[in-house]
Amino acid sequence: ELVQHTNPYYRSSYALVVRSGEFDDVTRLDDPKLKGKSIGVIGGTPPVNRMGELGLIASMKAxxxxxxxPSRKYQTVSAEVIGDLAEKTIDAAILWGPAAGWLAKQSGVAMKVVPLLQEPDRPALTFRIAMGVRMEENDWKRSLNTILRKRRADIEKVLRDYDVPLLEDEGNKLLEPAAP
Structure with missing residues (x-):
């Protein structure tokens, strides 16, 4: 371990992104409707392993x-994937949920972001997010944990404003918004 971590401040998952009206009822990668479809995914990410298990590699666009x-059209690779989905170069995409939610919203094309909550535990497609702190800085870690606890509602609001799929701390269930 090179660093110690703070308490996690959110949990999210990889998500399937589709144009609205297409594949709307698909919630799992083993859905037969995805077979033979061009699915954009970033190479080396956990969904690639799952796609291999399901025989989706042949039609995958990595x-x-x-x-x-420096001359590329998009600022990030995730934005390129969503751009290709918007332009119908690919049929669907699988991206890390926080990038998927925001980029789909900004694409100018109606899209649906479906957190992949029904996949097997391996490879993991859900993750807790925390900050790394140098090993010898325990006081700093405690300070950050206090701030994270006190500002939890503010952090959640920012994440929701950016359409980040948020999961409950345990299990694969979407976190319900806090009551006003």
Whole structure:
């Protein structure tokens, strides 16, 4: 361990992103409707392993995780995937939920973001997010944990404003919004 981590401040999952009206009822990667479809995914990410188990690799469009081409059209690889989905270059996409939610919202095309909550535990498609703190800085870690606890509602509001799929701390269930 190079760092110690704070308490997690949110939990999210990879998500299937589709154009609204297409594949609307698909909630799992093993749905037969996805067979043979061009699905965009960033190479080397956990969903690629799951797609391999399901025989979806042949029609998958893998995007290089790190592109150093300064002339590329999009700022991030995730934005490129969503751009291709909007332009109908691919049929669906699988992205990390926080990127998927915001980019789908900004795409200018009606899209549906479906957190992948019904997949097997391996490979993991859900993750807790925390901050890394140097090993010898225990006071700083305690300070950050206090701030995270006190500002939990503010953090959740920002994440919801950016359409981040939020999960409950345990299990694969979407976190319900806090009552006003």
């Amino acid at each position: 995007y290089a995780p790190y592109q150093l081409d």
